[in-house]
Amino acid sequence: MGRVDGFLLYKRELPEKELPTARVKHYREFQKLPSSQALNQQSARCMNCGIPFCQSGCPLGNVIPEFNDAVYQQQWKKAYHILFSTNNFPEFTGRICPAPCESSCVLGINESPVTIEEIEKNIIEIAYREGYIKTQVIVNRTGKNVAVVGSGPSGLAVADQLNKMGHTVTVFERDSEVGGLLRFGIPDFKLEKKVVERRVQLMEQEGVLFKTNTNVGIDYSVEELDRNFDATVLALGSTIPRDLPIPNRDAKGVYFAMEFLKQSNKRVSGIPFSEEAIDVKGKKVLVIGGGDTGSDCIGTSNRQGAEEILQIEIMPIPPKQRDASMPWPVYPMILKTTTSHEEGCNRRWMINCKEFLKDEKGQLKGVRAVEVEWAKDPVTQRYASFVEKPNSELVIDCDYAFLAMGFLHVQHQGLVEALDIHLDPRKNLIGNTNDYKTNKEKIFTCGDARRGQSLVVWAIHEGRECAERVNQFLQND
Numbered sequence: 001m002g003r004v005d006g007f008l009l010y011k012r013e014l015p016e017k018e019l020p021t022a023r024v025k026h027y028r029e030f031q032k033l034p035s036s037q038a039l040n041q042q043s044a045r046c047m048n049c050g051i052p053f054c055q056s057g058c059p060l061g062n063v064i065p066e067f068n069d070a071v072y073q074q075q076w077k078k079a080y081h082i083l084f085s086t087n088n089f090p091e092f093t094g095r096i097c098p099a100p101c102e103s104s105c106v107l108g109i110n111e112s113p114v115t116i117e118e119i120e121k122n123i124i125e126i127a128y129r130e131g132y133i134k135t136q137v138i139v140n141r142t143g144k145n146v147a148v149v150g151s152g153p154s155g156l157a158v159a160d161q162l163n164k165m166g167h168t169v170t171v172f173e174r175d176s177e178v179g180g181l182l183r184f185g186i187p188d189f190k191l192e193k194k195v196v197e198r199r200v201q202l203m204e205q206e207g208v209l210f211k212t213n214t215n216v217g218i219d220y221s222v223e224e225l226d227r228n229f230d231a232t233v234l235a236l237g238s239t240i241p242r243d244l245p246i247p248n249r250d251a252k253g254v255y256f257a258m259e260f261l262k263q264s265n266k267r268v269s270g271i272p273f274s275e276e277a278i279d280v281k282g283k284k285v286l287v288i289g290g291g292d293t294g295s296d297c298i299g300t301s302n303r304q305g306a307e308e309i310l311q312i313e314i315m316p317i318p319p320k321q322r323d324a325s326m327p328w329p330v331y332p333m334i335l336k337t338t339t340s341h342e343e344g345c346n347r348r349w350m351i352n353c354k355e356f357l358k359d360e361k362g363q364l365k366g367v368r369a370v371e372v373e374w375a376k377d378p379v380t381q382r383y384a385s386f387v388e389k390p391n392s393e394l395v396i397d398c399d400y401a402f403l404a405m406g407f408l409h410v411q412h413q414g415l416v417e418a419l420d421i422h423l424d425p426r427k428n429l430i431g432n433t434n435d436y437k438t439n440k441e442k443i444f445t446c447g448d449a450r451r452g453q454s455l456v457v458w459a460i461h462e463g464r465e466c467a468e469r470v471n472q473f474l475q476n477d
Contacts, residue, residue: 003072006044012112013038020343024302027188027268029095030339036074039122042115043071049106053329054116057104059461060086060093064101064116071119080127083120088160088460089199091128092153092182094121095191097457098292104329128198135205142166144474147229149216149415152180153456154447155235156203157463158470163208165471170229171208174215176271180237182456184262187296189303189339193269217415230477231442231470234421234429235463238448242405244288248356253364257293257404264300280400281305286367287345288312288353289404292338297402299340309345310396316374316383317349325381350374352388356401367396410449419443428452436466437473444470 015034023030046068054064063082070079083090094117105113127133144167148159151173159169177183179196214220225232241256266273285306287294290313301309318335326332350372357366371392377384409427422430422439431438431445438445446466447459
């Protein structure tokens with residue numbers, strides 16, 4: 001490695017961010033680019049440890065010590081080729097991945113881990129800037145046609161891989177733009193859409209065909225799919241949100257988080273939408289759910305000018321540091337304070353919603369809730385059950401409530417039912433891990449549609465693995 005004592009000399013440092021008061025006035029990314037010296041020092045912290053647990057912590061198996069060393073040596077082209085050998089879209093993972101690699105960093109045992117995610121983002125951005133990323137023209141085509149249904153990260157990854165293998169790939173997307181949740185679920189202040197569009201344009205130049213506004217099974221029949229393609233990959237995502245079926249769920253002002261985020265992304269991009277506008281300016285907002293999607297609702301509400309934001313979670317507050325239940329190098333479920341929380345938000349834990357309250361016009365005016373107490377399983381030490389805390393009922397005043405409680409499974413209505421794809425007990429598509437094939441001979445599946453709601457890095461991994469299986473199938477066909 002470049003500097004064997006780097007981890008002793010330099011502390012973990014991330015680039016400066018715009019102040020919250022400034023960044024809530026726009027939807028652009030607000031983290032400043034680090035200096036060359038800062039990147040040099042942060043990459044020097046990589047320890048050249050005997051077993052790079054960071055690589056096993058990364059679902060893609062990124063060769064992290066090697067690209068860190070290349071960055072330290074300022075060999076940016078080499079760093080890019082090392083990174084791109086395992087990761088199709090570092091510009092996505094470098095921005096929105098929760099970085100399980102950093103949780104597995106050996107330095108993290110008793111120090112702050114290496115800033116792997118930030119280094120990764122800068123490798124790819126410098127590669128674009130310096131022209132290292134060039135269109136790869138596919139000369140030898142196999143004559144095989146593959147359909148990919150869904151253009152989220154797993155769909156894009158499987159399409160990119162199969163295209164480079166010489167197959168002709170058509171990606172179908174029912175929305176007006178390509179990218180799935182990358183395009184319409186994640187706010188611009190975390191992932192500007194020009195970053196997604198840049199990659200999609202490159203894939204188009206390399207031969208991938210994209211058909212937007214095309215809902216396969218409705219706009220494009222199952223019969224056409226079977227007739228025109230030698231294989232089909234269902235990368236539909238996990239799009240059915242978890243609901244909150246309590247009284248007065250129909251109150252005006254109660255929305256799924258994705259209804260709010262998708263509309264906001266369209267508004268920021270100047271894309272028309274037909275549904276009723278959701279504008280929380282000057283309003284009281286309640287976000288139900290403590291994960292990243294809830295955090296995105298908070299950041300978006302701050303930018304729209306909400307008067308007050310409260311985020312509630314039914315689970316207990318996570319510990320601030322690792323405990324016995326999450327030893328290194330497992331991913332730690334610790335308290336996470338995001339940039340959206342920094343911008344303004346109150347948080348409460350162990351709150352269970354009992355009823356939405358509405359006025360005579362059906363407009364949401366609050367939520368009746370109760371505090372709860374959790375009990376742990378004596379064997380696993382995980383929280384297993386809760387009871388309501390006596391005399392703890394409360395009313396939370398709010399004008400809008402966003403349900404950000406995760407996703408249940410892939411959408412069954414439409415294409416999945418038409419194809420008669422078998423489901424697992426969690427109602428995801430059955431796609432054997434060994435071959436990613438469904439119960440239909442030439443239909444494969446990958447990503448959240450197969451494994452359930454997960455991380456962007458897992459989606460890319462699934463797409464890459466599925467592409468290998470599809471390629472083997474086509475070669476033997």
